[in-house]
Amino acid sequence: MSKNLTIAAVVLAGLFFVGFKSAFVIDQAEQGIIVQFGEPIGDVIADPGLHWRVPFIQEVRRFDKRLLAWDGDVSQIPTLGREFIIVDTTARWRIDDPLQFLRSVRDESGARARLDDILDSVARDIVSGTELEEIVRSADWEVDMSNLAEEEADALAETDLERPKKGRAMLEGDMFAASSRLMPELGIELVDVRIKRINYIDSVRVQVETRMISERQSIAARFRSEGQGRSQEILGGMERDLRRIRSEAERTAQEIRGTADAEATQIYGAAFGQDPEFYAFFKTLESYDALNENTTLMIDAQSDFYRYLQSTQR
Amino acid sequence: MSQSRNVLHEILGGQQRPPDGPTGRQIATGLVALLVLAAAFTSFYTVQPEERAVVKRFGAVYGITDPGLHFKLPFGIDSVQKVATERVLKEEFGFRTVDSSGPERTRFSPRNILDESLMLTGDLNIIQVEWVVQYRISDPIKYLYAMREPTRTLRDLSESVMRRVVGNRIGSEVLTIGRVEIANDARDEIQAAMNRYENGLHIITVELQDVVPPERVQPAFNEVNEARQELERMVNEANRELNQAIPRAEGTANRVIAEAEGYATERVNRALGETARFTAVLAEYRNAPEVTRTRLYLETLHQALPRVGSIFVTQEGQVLPLLNLREPELRQIATSEGAQ
DSSP, X not given: OHHHHHHHHHHHHHHHHHHHXXXXXXXXXXXEEEEETTEEEEEEEOSOEEEEOOTTTEEEEEEEOSBEEEEOOOEEEEOTTOOEEEEEEEEEEEEOOHHHHHHHTOSHHHHHHHHHHHHHHHHHHHHHTSOHHHHHSOTTOOOOGGGSOHHHHHHTTTSOOOOOSSOHHHHHHHHHHHHHTTSGGGTXXXXXXXXXXXXXXXXXXXXXXXXXXXXXXXXXXXXXXXXXXXXXXXHHHHHHHHHHHHHHHHHHHHHHHHHHHHHHHXXXXXXXXXXXXXXXXXXXXXXXXXXXXXXXXEEETTSHHHHHHHHHHO | OHHHHHHXXXXXXXXXXXXXXXXXXXXXXXXXXXXXXXXXXXXXXXXXXXXXXXEEETTEEEEEEOSEEEEOOTTTTEEEEEEOOSSOEEEEESOOOSXXXXXXXXXXXXXXXXXXXXXXXXTSOEEEEEEEEEEEESOHHHHHHTBSOHHHHHHHHHHHHHHHHHHTSOHHHHHTTTHXXXXXXXXXXXXXXXXXXXXXXXXXXXXXXXXXXXXXXHHHHHHHHHHHHHHHHHHHHHHHHHHHHHHXXXXXXXXXXXXXXXXXXXXXXXXXXXXXXXXHHHHHHHHXXXXXXXXXXXXXXXXXXXXXXXXXXXXXXEEEEOTTSSHHHHHHHHHHHHHO
């Protein structure tokens, strides 16, 4: 009985093994092809789930059904304007025709190698035939100068701010179109090609930074001299006002003095005019009041004054 | 059926049997028991509150389950992939938050980070932009099966979009007023790309962090700010001087005028006073002209003569000393005459 049981167990295990080898699962993310001695058999299995094959002689090649990412090498490319830039492109692709894919590139690493060749060379062709502005700016490029501070707008005066003829999106479209043409024979569908990074190469970057520095410095110098200018303007205005204020006050003062002098003259004239002779006598007497020890008096012996003096001595 | 009952019997009774070496029957029983145990352990799963689980039967998507305890077919017939749909995820560009530790965080070198953040503006200047993309997995099935590397694609696309948006603007705009607009444009554009790929990602926000000129240029930008401050300082200083000088000058002017007015009053008053005196004396004089004249003359001399230093009398062109008037002076004169 134990012997029978063992045989049964072995047969069962064998059947189980055969069953196990003939069933296979295609995942939601996959598609598969049955290959018999290296030769694809039947259609592509795109439905996920449990599938069957002839055990031992057929094997399953699985391919990803999802969108895949491709990232190009970073390459140095000169633009039409001879600036060397670093361009890094990225693309999305999927295995569209697994049979063709299997025949032409075998697997993903084969496909990546082909994509590297194709996309890098397309990117190189298009970038080297294009001005840098075209790659950086987009078709709806517009500069609203009114938004910019005056000194920034002046700093841009030298720069070419024209709208690009194509712009970045369209260049990416060109890259996509040029590379898509080569895809069907690889069994690949390209979904998009995009420029991920553009930068100057290091030596150019240093130059550009130096230019930016000098641009800023000239703006700074402009601010400083503007400050000096405005300060001078204010101080000049101040000087003008000061002179006006002083001279006006001086003029008014002189007018007031003049008026007063005239008035005094008129008063004196009116009073002294009553008896000019007496005024002269009166004024002479007044001037004697000013005599002091420094005065030397010369008296004529014939004068009245001398006679008075003789009389006072007696 | 009967077999499984046997198995149960064996499991329960196995301990009571004397251990006389494993028979074939015992091995089979053990295997079956293991199988049952494995089945028991692989036929349920728990979904956390922030997750959804995608259930697949033989690799084909079968459904989505909500948080909680769930059962499934064992032995890999059903498989489950949990996706954190409620969690807000974040990708950083141009910088890395240090404390979100983990091996993949450390594989970025600073050079890579700089490569991410350096970009060109529309006026072909260089700018350094750091930003964060916050997103959520809105559709777990699409997230798992539309694209192999959705996160990497999100990173690639974010960089591409940000460079396009920044490249379509003037550098100074990016640095100042353009930030909000750039973030919004980038968000919309990244979302549009994700929708095109149908990868089930929902972009919540794009937030710009530091947007600065390249490191070497930054001092020059600071210099501009300093110069702008200096401009204001110079204008303020000039205005301060102006505000000091003008009121002072106005005060001085008022003083000059007031002094002139004082002079005027004084002058007129003196004239009035002097003329009043003259008029009064004149009135008296007219009453008795001769007497008054002589009196006035003598009075004046009387007052003035004692103060006079020296007096000479002249007669027909000869100078005669006036004797006995002032002794010392006369003697002096006499000696000087003797010398002649």
